[in-house]
């Protein structure tokens with residue numbers, strides 16, 4: 402995801418490069434379990450003060466269903482639109498101060514948006530940030546649409562059977578020996594039924 406933009410920086414405003422991506426990003430973030438390559442297209446366009454990167458990218462990561470805690474694959478798709486600024490002037494190697502550019506101060510100081518003094522534009526950090534921004538807050542098994550988590554429905558049905566058996570028994574000890582994870586699910590089931 403690193404592009405040498407020395408030549409593009411010498412071109413007039415509007416100069417364009419297009420790249421197709423199929424990148425291995427499994428090492429991009431220790432807290433992300435990436436399941437597939439990052440694929441898509443990016444366009445790098447020379448502007449009067451730097452390079453505008455636009456593109457559509459997608460990949461998939463492993464997450465955990467918010468309801469049944471089973472692992473799920475979550476497809477992530479995002480649009481890039483970021484303005485990178487060069488750290489040095491390409492012709493002279495002169496360091497360019499942030500105040501020589503127009504734009505939001507935060508963006509100008511953002512290290513992720515700097516083109517290195519060797520004219521390398523690196524998308525890695527921007528991509529990493531976008532993966533986190535795109536990750537749903539409450540991933541679920543049925544991430545393709547709304548509705549009940551199919552796993553949770555199945556588990557609650559199984560618990561219902563267990564509970565019927567348990568209710569037949571008068572032993573207190575048995576109730577106290579219920580697996581704590583099941584207790585939590587039983588409580589959840591009671592709550593869910595209470596809401597209906």
Ligand SMILES: [Zn+2]
Pocket residue numbers: 466467468469470471541542543550551552553
């Ligand atoms: Zn689930």
